[in-house]
Amino acid sequence: MVSTRFLIVLSVALAVGLTFGCAGGGSQEGGGSGAAVSHADHEVAPGELDDYYGFFSGGHSGEVRVLGIPSMRVLKRIPVWNIDPGSGWGITNESRALLGGMQTGDTHHVHGSYEDGTYDGKWLFVNDKLNNRMARIRVDLMEVDAVVNVPHAQGAHGLFPQRYPSTEWVVLNSEFRTPLSNDGRGDMLDASTYGGVHTIINAADMEIVAQVTTPVNLDLAATDYQGKYSFATSYNSEGGATISEMLASDRDYLVVFNWEAIKEALANNNYRIVDDIKILDGTEGTGLTAYIPIPKNPHGVNISPDGNYAVACGKVSPTVSIIDINKLDDLFAGNIEPRDAVVGEPEVGLGPLHTTFDGRGNAYTSLFIDSQEVKWNIQKAIDLYSNPVEGETAVVDRLDIHYQVGHTMASMAETKEADGKYLISLNKISKDRFLNVGPLKPENDQLIDISNDEMILLKDEPAYIEPHDCIIVRRDLIEPHVVHRAVLEEHPLAVTQSSVERVGNKVTARITASAPVYGLQEVVVNQGDEVTFIVTNTDEIPDLAHGFAISNYNVSFVVGPFQTKSVTITADKPGMYWIYCTNFCHALHLEMRMRFVVNPRST
Numbered sequence: 001m002v003s004t005r006f007l008i009v010l011s012v013a014l015a016v017g018l019t020f021g022c023a024g025g026g027s028q029e030g031g032g033s034g035a036a037v038s039h040a041d042h043e044v045a046p047g048e049l050d051d052y053y054g055f056f057s058g059g060h061s062g063e064v065r066v067l068g069i070p071s072m073r074v075l076k077r078i079p080v081w082n083i084d085p086g087s088g089w090g091i092t093n094e095s096r097a098l099l100g101g102m103q104t105g106d107t108h109h110v111h112g113s114y115e116d117g118t119y120d121g122k123w124l125f126v127n128d129k130l131n132n133r134m135a136r137i138r139v140d141l142m143e144v145d146a147v148v149n150v151p152h153a154q155g156a157h158g159l160f161p162q163r164y165p166s167t168e169w170v171v172l173n174s175e176f177r178t179p180l181s182n183d184g185r186g187d188m189l190d191a192s193t194y195g196g197v198h199t200i201i202n203a204a205d206m207e208i209v210a211q212v213t214t215p216v217n218l219d220l221a222a223t224d225y226q227g228k229y230s231f232a233t234s235y236n237s238e239g240g241a242t243i244s245e246m247l248a249s250d251r252d253y254l255v256v257f258n259w260e261a262i263k264e265a266l267a268n269n270n271y272r273i274v275d276d277i278k279i280l281d282g283t284e285g286t287g288l289t290a291y292i293p294i295p296k297n298p299h300g301v302n303i304s305p306d307g308n309y310a311v312a313c314g315k316v317s318p319t320v321s322i323i324d325i326n327k328l329d330d331l332f333a334g335n336i337e338p339r340d341a342v343v344g345e346p347e348v349g350l351g352p353l354h355t356t357f358d359g360r361g362n363a364y365t366s367l368f369i370d371s372q373e374v375k376w377n378i379q380k381a382i383d384l385y386s387n388p389v390e391g392e393t394a395v396v397d398r399l400d401i402h403y404q405v406g407h408t409m410a411s412m413a414e415t416k417e418a419d420g421k422y423l424i425s426l427n428k429i430s431k432d433r434f435l436n437v438g439p440l441k442p443e444n445d446q447l448i449d450i451s452n453d454e455m456i457l458l459k460d461e462p463a464y465i466e467p468h469d470c471i472i473v474r475r476d477l478i479e480p481h482v483v484h485r486a487v488l489e490e491h492p493l494a495v496t497q498s499s500v501e502r503v504g505n506k507v508t509a510r511i512t513a514s515a516p517v518y519g520l521q522e523v524v525v526n527q528g529d530e531v532t533f534i535v536t537n538t539d540e541i542p543d544l545a546h547g548f549a550i551s552n553y554n555v556s557f558v559v560g561p562f563q564t565k566s567v568t569i570t571a572d573k574p575g576m577y578w579i580y581c582t583n584f585c586h587a588l589h590l591e592m593r594m595r596f597v598v599n600p601r602s603t
C-alpha cells in the first residue's frame with residue numbers, strides 16, 4: 001500500500017534525524033567557516049540595548065515572550081492563555097473575564113498589525129490552537145486587551161493579519177476538519193461531512209466577520225501585500241481521519257481566498273447564518289477560493305517581501321512550491337489552470353517546514369529532518385524550473401542547526417522592509433547543546449548572521465516549552481508606555497479614595513496602593529460574604545509595582561503604576577489573614593500589609 005510505504009519512509013527519516021541531528025544533509029557548505037565576521041560584532045554589552053524586538057509564541061506554555069535581538073535576552077513573558085501569578089493573569093476578575101474560565105491554551109503564531117506592508121506597532125495577534133480563540137495584545141502595554149472565541153473551528157492554527165492598506169482583517173485557519181455545527185447531531189464519525197474554516201476576524205472590534213468553509217483542512221496562513229488574497233496550506237485534501245489516509249495523495253493544496261469575491265458575497269447576502277456567524281461556501285467553483293495542487297502534506301506558506309511569491313513548504317516532499325501571486329487574477333478569471341500559477345518547485349532537502357526571506361532575493365527554508373537551514377535564490381529556482389540545467393541548483397548555502405528546526409524567521413521578513421541581518425532557527429531539540437537538566441531538555445533557538453553570502457551561527461539560546469514561531473521587529477517600530485496611565489483612565493473601577501461598602505452579603509473593598517502602604521489597614525467581613533477587592537496603584541514612579549496577595553485565599557496579583565485590578569472571593573475561612581505586598585517596592589516593603597478578618601458564621 002502506497003500510503004503505508006510513505007509512512008515508513010517518513011518515520012524512518014524522522015527517527016534517523018532525531019538520533020543523529022543531521023541525517024540526509026551531507027556536508028555543511030560554508031556556514032560558520034572562513035567568513036571574516038567576528039561574533040563580537042553581534043554582542044550587546046551590559047547596559048546596551050538590542051536593535052530588534054523578537055516576539056515569540058510560547059506553544060503550550062500558553063504565553064508570548066519578548067526577546068531582545070541579537071542578545072536573545074528574554075525581556076518579558078506576556079501571559080495569554082496561561083495562569084501567571086507573577087502578574088495575576090488568570091487570577092484577577094479582568095483577566096478571567098477575557099479567559100472565560102479556560103486555564104490552558106496553545107500559542108503557535110504571533111503576528112503584528114500592519115500599515116502599508118510593515119508593522120504599525122499597535123497590536124500583536126496570537127492564536128489558541130487548543131481552545132480555538134484569538135487574543136490581541138496591546139503593544140504599548142504588552143498585555144492582552146481582547147479575546148475572541150472562534151466557533152466551528154478546531155486546531156485554530158495559521159493566523160495572519162491583513163498587510164495592506166492596513167490591518168482591518170485577521171485570518172485564522174482551522175487545522176482540524178470537524179462537523180460545522182458540532183452539536184452532537186448526526187454521525188460524528190463520518191469524516192466526509194467534516195470541513196475546515198477560514199475565519200475572518202475584525203481586528204478593531206475583535207468580532208468575527210465571516211467564516212469561509214472548505215472541504216479540506218487549513219493549516220498555515222498568509223496574506224498578500226495588496227489586500228486581495230489570503231492563503232492556507234492544506235495537508236488533508238484526502239479528507240482523511242487517520243494518518244495513513246492523510247498521506248494517501250502525492251499532492252494536496254495551497255488554498256487561495258479571494259477577498260473581493262468574499263466581500264461581494266457578504267454584500268449580496270450570499271451566506272448562511274450558523275450560531276450568529278455568516279458562513280460562506282468556499283468549495284471549488286464558488287469563486288471565493290482556488291485550490292492549487294502542490295506536493296505533499298505541505299506546511300508553511302510565506303510571502304516574499306516584494307509581494308510577488310507565495311512559498312509553500314512540501315514537508316513530506318523535499319520541495320518548496322513557488323506560486324506567482326501576480327497570476328492569481330488570471331486564475332480566478334479562469335484564464336489559466338491552477339498549476340499554471342506554480343512557477344518554481346526546487347528540491348531543497350528533507351522535511352521543509354517554513355521559509356523566510358532576506359529582502360535580497362533569497363529564501364531560507366527550515367529542514368526538519370535534515371536539521372538544516374537552506375538558503376536558496378528565488379529567481380534562480382524560477383529560471384531552473386522553466387529551463388532546467390544539468391547540475392545547477394538554486395541552493396546557495398546550507399547550515400547545520402541543532403536540531404530539528406520548525407519555524408525559521410529573518411529580521412523584518414514578514415514585511416516589505418525585510419533587512420536580511422538576522423535569522424532565527426527555532427529548533428525543537430537541543431540534545432547535548434546545554435548542561436543536562438534531566439530527561440526533558442530545553443529547546444534551542446539559534447541566532448544566525450545572514451548578512452553575508454554564507455550563514456554564520458552566532459548563538460544558542462535555550463527556550464522553555466515551546467515557541468513555534470517568532471517575528472523580529474525593528475526597535476524603532478515599537479513604543480511601549482512607561483506607566484499604565486492609559487489604563488487608569490480607562491478602568492471604570494479605578495480607586496482614588498479607599499473605602500469598604502456592603503450591600504447584603506456583598507462587600508466591596510476599594511484600596512489604593514502607594515509605597516509602602518495600602519489605603520486600608522483592615523477589611524472585616526462575615527463568613528460567607530462575597531468580597532471584591534479593587535486595587536489601584538497610585539504611585540507615579542515608573543515600574544513601581546505592588547503586589548496584592550491574600551494569605552490562604554489563593555489570591556496573588558500585581559498592579560503597575562496607575563493600574564487597577566480586582567478579584568472576587570468568597571470569605572469561606574474564618575480567621576485573620578494577612579494581605580501583603582509581593583513585589584519588592586520600598587525599604588518598608590515587608591511592612592506593606594493589611595489584615596483581612598473573617599468573622600465566623602453565627603450559628
Ligand code: CUK
Pocket residue numbers: 108109157220299300353354406407468469
Ligand atoms: S506550526 Cu509548529 S513548527 Cu503550529 Cu507554525 Cu510549523
Ligand code: CUA
Pocket residue numbers: 515516545546547581582583584585586589590592
Ligand atoms: Cu508594595 Cu511591596
Ligand code: CA
Pocket residue numbers: 235236237238246247248249251252296297
Ligand atoms: Ca495529504
